Amino acid sequence: xxxxxVSGLDYSISGKKILDQILVDVQDGDFVGLIGPNGCGKxxxxxxxxxxxKPDCGEIRLGDLDALRVSNTALARQLAVMVQENSVExxxxxxxxxxxxxxxxxxxxxxxxxxxxxxxxRYLAEVGLPDFEERSFRSLSGGEKQRVLVARALAQDTKFIxxxxxxxxxxxxxxxxxxxxLKRQKVTIFAAMHDLNIxxxxxxxxxxxxxxxxxxxGTPEEAFTEERIQALFHINTHITxxxxxxxxxxxxxxxxxxMAF
Amino acid sequence: MKKLSRPQxxxxxxxAALILFVLTMMISIWFGAVKIRPDWIGAxxxxxxxGRLLGRELFTPEWQENIAxxxxxxxxxxxxxxxxIGSGLALAGLGMQAxxxxxLADPYVLGISSGASAGAVFVIMTGALAFLPGYRVMLxxxxxxxxxxxxxxxxxxxxxxxxxxxxxxxxxxxxxxxxAVVNVLIYTSSESSKQKTAMFWMIGSLAGSNWTDVKIxxxxxxxxxxxxxxxxxxxxxxxLGDDAAKTLGVNIGVLKLLIIVGSTLLAGxxxxxxxxxxxxxxxxxxxxRMFVGSTHKYTIPGVVLVGGIxxxxxxxxxxxxxxxxEIPIGxxxxxxxxxxxxxxxxxxxxxxx
Numbered sequence: 001x002x003x004x005x006v007s008g009l010d011y012s013i014s015g016k017k018i019l020d021q022i023l024v025d026v027q028d029g030d031f032v033g034l035i036g037p038n039g040c041g042k043x044x045x046x047x048x049x050x051x052x053x054k055p056d057c058g059e060i061r062l063g064d065l066d067a068l069r070v071s072n073t074a075l076a077r078q079l080a081v082m083v084q085e086n087s088v089e090x091x092x093x094x095x096x097x098x099x100x101x102x103x104x105x106x107x108x109x110x111x112x113x114x115x116x117x118x119x120x121x122r123y124l125a126e127v128g129l130p131d132f133e134e135r136s137f138r139s140l141s142g143g144e145k146q147r148v149l150v151a152r153a154l155a156q157d158t159k160f161i162x163x164x165x166x167x168x169x170x171x172x173x174x175x176x177x178x179x180x181x182l183k184r185q186k187v188t189i190f191a192a193m194h195d196l197n198i199x200x201x202x203x204x205x206x207x208x209x210x211x212x213x214x215x216x217x218g219t220p221e222e223a224f225t226e227e228r229i230q231a232l233f234h235i236n237t238h239i240t241x242x243x244x245x246x247x248x249x250x251x252x253x254x255x256x257x258x259m260a261f
Numbered sequence: 262m263k264k265l266s267r268p269q270x271x272x273x274x275x276x277a278a279l280i281l282f283v284l285t286m287m288i289s290i291w292f293g294a295v296k297i298r299p300d301w302i303g304a305x306x307x308x309x310x311x312g313r314l315l316g317r318e319l320f321t322p323e324w325q326e327n328i329a330x331x332x333x334x335x336x337x338x339x340x341x342x343x344x345x346i347g348s349g350l351a352l353a354g355l356g357m358q359a360x361x362x363x364x365l366a367d368p369y370v371l372g373i374s375s376g377a378s379a380g381a382v383f384v385i386m387t388g389a390l391a392f393l394p395g396y397r398v399m400l401x402x403x404x405x406x407x408x409x410x411x412x413x414x415x416x417x418x419x420x421x422x423x424x425x426x427x428x429x430x431x432x433x434x435x436x437x438x439x440x441a442v443v444n445v446l447i448y449t450s451s452e453s454s455k456q457k458t459a460m461f462w463m464i465g466s467l468a469g470s471n472w473t474d475v476k477i478x479x480x481x482x483x484x485x486x487x488x489x490x491x492x493x494x495x496x497x498x499x500x501l502g503d504d505a506a507k508t509l510g511v512n513i514g515v516l517k518l519l520i521i522v523g524s525t526l527l528a529g530x531x532x533x534x535x536x537x538x539x540x541x542x543x544x545x546x547x548x549x550r551m552f553v554g555s556t557h558k559y560t561i562p563g564v565v566l567v568g569g570i571x572x573x574x575x576x577x578x579x580x581x582x583x584x585x586x587e588i589p590i591g592x593x594x595x596x597x598x599x600x601x602x603x604x605x606x607x608x609x610x611x612x613x614x
Contacts, residue, residue: 052504076510083504089362090500090555093267103498104510111494111558156509 003028004049004160004190009058011048018044020212022058026190026205031183033199034192035223036209037232042192045209046162049190050081062160076104080156082149083164088137094148095133098124101155116155123151126181128174142169150178154185163191167198176201200224200248208232220248271559274552278566285573289343290336292577294585297328305332339470340573342534345482346467347541347572349531351549351564352489353524354542359496359557360520361425368528368542371428371521372409372435377532379439380405382446382459398462399477402533409435410525423517424503465536465591467576474534481530485523486565492519493557500555538572538591540598545571547605 004026011019019041026032034042047053049060051072060067062078080101095117102116124130127147132140137148146169153161161182167175175195179202182189193199199206200220208216208223210232216223229237229250236253265273290302304320305328312319322329353368361370369375384390384401393400417423417431443463447456489496495516498506507513528542545568546560552567553559575593582588 047504050508052507072507072512073510076508079508081505081508088501089364090358090550092497092500092555096497096556100498100501100509103494106494 003061003063004188005059005061006045006049007059009045009048009060010056011044011053012056018212019048019055022214024190024207024214024217026188029186029188030204031189031202032191033203033206033220034190034209035194035196035199035206035232040209040232041212042209043164046081046164046190046192050079050162051075073104076156076158078158079160079162080153080158081162081164082153082166084146084149084168091136091138093133094129094135094137094140095120095124097137097148098151098155101152101157104156119157120151120155123154124148126154127151128177143171143174146170147174147178150181154181158187160188160190161185163189163193165192165194167193167195196224196229196250197248200250201245224248224250267554267556267559271553271563274563275566278563278570282566282570282573285570285577286340286344289340289573289577290332292580293331293336295328295331297332298324301328302332305329306337309333334472338472338475339467339576341475342470342478343467343572343576344569345475345478346531346535346538347545347568347570347575348565349478349482349485349527349568350538350542351545351568351571352486352561353527353531355546355557355560355564356489356496356520356524356527357542358546359499360517360524361429362500362502363425363429364547365543366429367540368524369436369532369537369539371413371432371525372439373406373525373528374532374537374539375436375439375443376409376412377402377406377529378463378537379442379446380408381462381533381536382443385459385462386446386450386455399533403529405439406525406529406532409439410521410529414521461589462536463591464589465538465594466587467535467579467590468587478530478534481526485527486561488519488523489557490561492516493561496520496557497555536589536591538594540594540602541568541572544598544602544605547602551605 004024006022006024009019009022010017022045024032024045034045036042044053048055049067051067055068062075065074065078067075067079098120099112099116102112102119105116106112121130121133124132127150129144129147129151132144132148137145140148146166150166153163163182166182167178170178175198179198182191183202203220205218206216206220206223207214208228215232216228224239226237226239229235238251238253240249240251241247242249287299287302291297291299301324305324307319308322309329350368354366357366357368357370358364360366381398381402383405384397390397390400413428413431413435414423416434417427419427447459450456495506495511498509498511499513499516501509503513531538545564549560549563549567553563572594575590575597579588579590579593
């Protein structure tokens, strides 16, 4: 029931087509990665889904919800979004920031309840920042900010979460930690990501994009081939299976071969 | 002090501000050409309010009737009007800063001040609206403010989207346009008395406050305050930016409309009544955030108190410094506000704190 489905979606800016006949199907509970080179339209696609952009045509459904017809408020009850927010002009304590995720669930004209506070605290602990409640958001490092924003998205308590490069500023440990946290939630996730190994490790399915088109959809095993990665990213790779994790491992081989020099 | 929670800190701030407010109010009423015994002030106020309600005098008057009249009919309305003007400008500034996500925005950012100036100066110079003797300048100013803001919002809306940057830029353009209109009106006038009236109006003045003005202002101020307080949570979310606010479930269109209408009503009615009083709407929200943080649950009551008290002191200074002459209030607010703003800026990125 609660699947995220995009079909026949076109989007253009002043006549130039940015997205062309996009078809995406994210099954209930799946973790789906959106992969593609810079400027291929990943963020634009996500922005169409979370209603910051308005598509030329097409349909977006979240479960029973027709995303293009419902209000922001109705959508926010079903879909949380995590993007980088590094331009917050006004400061606030971390706990307040996480509690803003509870905005859509508040009773009319009421401030946050004890329950909201408990939920915010739980997710702040979950992302590894239990002692950060009273710290000011702007004083945090890039990685800490990212984790606070993940906590806020989780606190929104939705069936779907969209993430736009959620691990961009994180060190390698936190990249995997954040992904593990997201993976163990009972939510359906659609995330634009850059790291192919992380995608191969966590994603049930990947959607690969190039120049506004979907070029491949499937499990990482199906979609990640050395030829396709070469075509999209112009880099040679060697794909093996990691014996210990059982997942694909993508080794990069710039300049044609590892032993070029 | 470090151990206090935010609600406790706010309570402390509130108590301190209220004490300061009562003190300031007493000093404001006490000071003037006619000296009034401080203990009479409380007694006169009590008689005029509680006494009137109970139908008898609580304190036997030892004072002459004209003393009571000075307190009640001249000084008290001026105090209340000053307070509401300071609060209202600060509140409008707070709203504009949330709307534009820019801590350098003020109530005049959308061209309200120059629009109001143009309207008022037009009325002064042409003698239009002669059928409304007491209020024609006020009405002219208000109409000018509304025209300016409609123009700015219209210009800023491109393909049904209105971003903060577009809004600020449109405001700058509209401001310049109306400033030009003002200059033409003043420059081409041959009557120096009207020129002087116009100049005086533009700097801002609280002279001539009366109960009628207080009532008019209250009719705008109180509903706006209530509306801002009801949308306090949405304002918090809006600080994160339009896109984030949308995905968190805010109805951006309605919220922005409420902020624009509220701030325009406040700033427009204040400017039309007392002229352009600068820096209050910019500095007070900053000052308040230094005490209570950015959460609007605290900043809204905060700016009302801080803005009101600040304006009372500015008014006092304007009456004291060149007594028995009064200097225009706008000069005082700018002289205090501008250095203070620079001081905060120099303190190193603490702005918005």
